[in-house]
Amino acid sequence: xxxxxxxxxxxxxxxxxxxxxxxxxxxxxxxxxxxxxxxxxxxxxxxxxxxxxxxxxxxxxxxxxxxxxxxxxxxxxxxxxxxxxxxxxxxxxxxxxxxxxxxxxxxxxxxxxxxxxxxxxxxxxxxxxxxxxxxxxxxxxxxxxxxxxxxxxxxxxxxxxxxxxxxxxxxxxxxxxxxxxxxxxxxxxxxxxxxxxxxxxxxxxxxxxxxxxxxxxxxxxxxxxxxxxxxxxxxxxxxxxxxxxxxxxxxxxxxxxxxxxxxxxxxxxxxxxxxxxxxxxxxxxxxxxxxxxxxxxxxxxxxxxxxx
Numbered sequence: 001x002x003x004x005x006x007x008x009x010x011x012x013x014x015x016x017x018x019x020x021x022x023x024x025x026x027x028x029x030x031x032x033x034x035x036x037x038x039x040x041x042x043x044x045x046x047x048x049x050x051x052x053x054x055x056x057x058x059x060x061x062x063x064x065x066x067x068x069x070x071x072x073x074x075x076x077x078x079x080x081x082x083x084x085x086x087x088x089x090x091x092x093x094x095x096x097x098x099x100x101x102x103x104x105x106x107x108x109x110x111x112x113x114x115x116x117x118x119x120x121x122x123x124x125x126x127x128x129x130x131x132x133x134x135x136x137x138x139x140x141x142x143x144x145x146x147x148x149x150x151x152x153x154x155x156x157x158x159x160x161x162x163x164x165x166x167x168x169x170x171x172x173x174x175x176x177x178x179x180x181x182x183x184x185x186x187x188x189x190x191x192x193x194x195x196x197x198x199x200x201x202x203x204x205x206x207x208x209x210x211x212x213x214x215x216x217x218x219x220x221x222x223x224x225x226x227x228x229x230x231x232x233x234x235x236x237x238x239x240x241x242x243x244x245x246x247x248x249x250x251x252x253x254x255x256x257x258x259x260x261x262x263x264x265x266x267x268x269x270x271x272x273x274x275x276x277x278x279x280x281x282x283x284x285x286x287x288x289x290x291x292x293x294x295x296x297x298x299x300x301x302x303x304x305x306x307x308x
Contacts, residue, residue, distance in 0.1 A: 004307075012107040014092040015098065015143045016098065016176070018231065025152055028149045030297075032098070037086075048064050069112075073111075074115070079115070093178050099143075102141045106303050128145055141161075173274055174266060183262050215268075219269075232257070246258060
C-alpha cells in the first residue's frame with residue numbers, strides 16, 4: 001500500500017465514557033477538540049510540536065501516542081514507514097476523564113487512513129480495533145471515531161471490539177466541570193472490586209438500558225438514567241471532591257456523573273435546562289480556582305480528516 005497524500009489535518013473530539021451506569025460501554029462525543037497536522041517526510045526524522053494541553057509534558061519522539069497509533073495503522077495497511085512531522089493544538093484536558101488518550105490514538109489512526117492511497121483498508125471497524133488494542137477498551141475510542149453517543153462491546157475472540165452509534169436527541173447538552181487536579185485512569189480502575197452485588201449489577205443494567213432511551217428520545221429521563229451503583233461510589237476515596245460534587249448536583253435534580261475515570265464531572269441536560277445548570281454549578285463551584293466549567297454541544301461527526 002502506497003501513500004496517497006503527504007499532508008493531512010485531523011480534528012478529534014473529547015469524549016465522556018460510562019455516563020453513569022454504562023461502565024466501559026457507553027460514551028459520548030463532546031464539542032471540544034484537538035486539531036493536528038501530519039506531514040510525511042522524505043527523511044527518517046520524527047518531529048513533534050505541541051501547543052496547549054500537554055505542551056512540554058508529552059514525548060516529542062516516536063513514543064508520542066499519536067505517532068504510535070499512526071505507525072500501527074500504517075503497518076496494518078501495509079504502507080511504508082516514513083519520517084513524520086506532527087503538529088498538535090490540544091484543547092482536550094489531560095488526565096481528567098475526557099478521553100485525551102483516546103483522542104490521540106483515534107487521531108493517529110485516522111491520520112494514517114487519510115495518508116494511505118486506499119483509505120478503505122482502515123475503515124471504522126479496523127480503526128476501532130486498532131484504537132482499542134492501544135487503549136485497552138473501546139468506550140472512549142468509539143465516540144471519538146463515530147461521534148454522537150455509542151455503545152461499545154467486545155464481540156469475542158477473533159471478532160474484536162464493535163460499536164453502535166446512537167443519534168442523540170437534539171436538545172441534549174453537556175456541561176463539564178474540570179478540576180485542576182489530575183487522576184490517572186490506572187489509579188481509578190485500581191480501586192474497583194473484582195465482584196459486585198448482583199442487585200447492583202441488575203440496577204445498572206436497567207439504568208444503562210434506560211439511558212439509551214433518555215439520550216435518544218426522552219431527555220426528561222436523564223436524572224434516573226444516569227444513576228450508578230457499579231463504580232462511582234467505589235472511587236469516592238480517590239476523587240472525593242468530584243464525588244461530593246456529583247452528589248450535590250444530583251440532589252439539586254441535575255443528571256450529574258463522573259466523566260469516565262474522573263475526576264471531571266459531567267452534567268447532561270436539555271437546552272431549556274442550561275440556565276438551571278448554570279445557576280446550580282455557579283452556587284457550588286462559582287469563583288473557585290479549582291474548577292473550570294465548559295458548556296458543550298454533543299459532537300455529532302466524530303473524528304474528521306482532510307488531505308491538504
